[in-house]
Amino acid sequence: MTALLADEAYARDLDARDDLAAFRDRFHLPPATIYLDGNSLGLVSRDAEATLVRALDQWRRLGIDGWTQAEPPWYFTGEELGQLTAPLVGARADEVVVTGTTTVNLHALVATFYQPQRGRGKLVCADLDFPSDLYALASEVALQGRDPARDLVRVRSRDGRTLDEDDIIAAFTDDVALAVLPSALYRSGQVLDMARLTAAAHARGILIGFDGAHSVGALPHAFDQWQVDFAFWCGYKYLNGGPGCAGGLYVNRRHFRRLPALRGWWGYDKERQFDMAPHFKGAKGAGRWQISTPSLFACAALYGSLGIFAEVGLTAIRAKSLALTDYLIALVDELAEDGYAVGTPREHPRRGGHVAVEHADAPRICKALKARGVIPDFRPPNVIRLAPIAFYTSFQDVFQAAQHLHAIVAGGEHLRYAEGREVVA
Numbered sequence: 001m002t003a004l005l006a007d008e009a010y011a012r013d014l015d016a017r018d019d020l021a022a023f024r025d026r027f028h029l030p031p032a033t034i035y036l037d038g039n040s041l042g043l044v045s046r047d048a049e050a051t052l053v054r055a056l057d058q059w060r061r062l063g064i065d066g067w068t069q070a071e072p073p074w075y076f077t078g079e080e081l082g083q084l085t086a087p088l089v090g091a092r093a094d095e096v097v098v099t100g101t102t103t104v105n106l107h108a109l110v111a112t113f114y115q116p117q118r119g120r121g122k123l124v125c126a127d128l129d130f131p132s133d134l135y136a137l138a139s140e141v142a143l144q145g146r147d148p149a150r151d152l153v154r155v156r157s158r159d160g161r162t163l164d165e166d167d168i169i170a171a172f173t174d175d176v177a178l179a180v181l182p183s184a185l186y187r188s189g190q191v192l193d194m195a196r197l198t199a200a201a202h203a204r205g206i207l208i209g210f211d212g213a214h215s216v217g218a219l220p221h222a223f224d225q226w227q228v229d230f231a232f233w234c235g236y237k238y239l240n241g242g243p244g245c246a247g248g249l250y251v252n253r254r255h256f257r258r259l260p261a262l263r264g265w266w267g268y269d270k271e272r273q274f275d276m277a278p279h280f281k282g283a284k285g286a287g288r289w290q291i292s293t294p295s296l297f298a299c300a301a302l303y304g305s306l307g308i309f310a311e312v313g314l315t316a317i318r319a320k321s322l323a324l325t326d327y328l329i330a331l332v333d334e335l336a337e338d339g340y341a342v343g344t345p346r347e348h349p350r351r352g353g354h355v356a357v358e359h360a361d362a363p364r365i366c367k368a369l370k371a372r373g374v375i376p377d378f379r380p381p382n383v384i385r386l387a388p389i390a391f392y393t394s395f396q397d398v399f400q401a402a403q404h405l406h407a408i409v410a411g412g413e414h415l416r417y418a419e420g421r422e423v424v425a
């Protein structure tokens with residue numbers, strides 16, 4: 001068998017047999033680049049561009065009347081985009097709303113669902129979680145008058161890359177009130193077994209929420225079936241909603257009667273919001289957790305982008321994504337002599353949408369890759385994250401990226417760059 005690294009025809013063949021190949025033309029790809037950073041900032045589709053321009057045009061034509069007369073009316077933006085997102089997370093339409101951003105939504109939900117009681121005051125999270133989540137969770141514990149050093153339990157990783165579900169479940173003790181965990185780890189790309197963790201938490205009387213920033217849009221979720229209590233995620237990564245785009249949140253129906261801890265008029269009963277009454281009357285669904293007026297231009301691109309998700313369907317998206325990461329992993333395996341190793345789980349159910357390529361010289365290799373027009377990102381201490389995206393990455397892109405990885409190390413090209421990362425890595 002020919003080594004994959006020497007077999008470009010194989011990559012061409014995979015592209016020829018790819019059912020989603022045509023979607024590449026629906027996106028604006030930066031010229032002369034191989035873009036492998038769609039897990040940090042997804043690219044703009046022509047569809048998303050059109051709905052963003054539409055919003056601007058509505059503002060120009062309608063002014064204030066855009067709230068009611070735009071097509072669709074701005075007033076229902078959060079709910080409508082929530083309805084379009086619901087199939088991606090396995091939820092009913094009224095359980096999802098597009099609002100806020102990831103960290104803000106974390107605060108809104110955790111403030112509501114973290115209700116420490118005497119003898120049950122701890123919050124379980126993951127040591128390897130994204131720092132913003134850790135800062136936010138520690139501050140929520142402190143807001144309850146508790147000491148994060150004692151009451152925020154960070155489950156440790158055994159290998160620095162992944163979490164063992166058994167270790168997390170072992171932390172689900174009787175003194176825990178809430179668990180907030182990533183669906184997929186931002187560095188290694190490991191996907192946690194959310195069904196199992198939810199069942200284990202509930203069996204011990206613990207509520208559980210997930211940060212889906214690194215999985216929503218990349219793979220299917222079944223939040224309703226798993227009975228997850230709440231979740232939140234990012235709009236600008238796999239959902240391709242644009243930089244700083246609104247995020248989304250999910251609240252399971254059984255919690256609809258809860259009073260949001262951080263209330264604002266945008267979470268009010270939609271029929272009566274403009275009664276301007278002094279006492280809060282929450283909307284009937286997850287929309288109740290909205291706080292303030294949606295930033296229209298931070299939402300508008302999602303209409304176009306989510307349309308593409310509906311057109312393709314998550315099954316096909318996930319199948320292509322796995323084929324791309326399978327191929328990338330196999331290529332990186334052939335680069336062991338150059339010092340590269342795969343840090344992402346190989347089993348499909350435990351793998352998200354990106355591959356963590358580890359190398360002792362990762363920061364400098366990332367700079368050399370960028371100089372060659374390959375866009376990765378670097379995550380300390382030694383991870384080159386590469387995310388081939390089902391809609392717009394070809395198998396030939398993956399093949400070429402592996403050629404660049406090899407050429408950089410073989411030629412010592414990375415040694416010309418300064419060590420250390422850039423400000424936005």
Ligand SMILES: *Cc1c(COP(=O)(O)O)cnc(C)c1O
Pocket residue numbers: 101102103104130132133182186211213214234
């Ligand atoms: C990207 C990401 C964030 C970003 O949060 P913002 O509030 O949008 O800046 C937070 N948490 C996780 C896990 C992420 O992946």
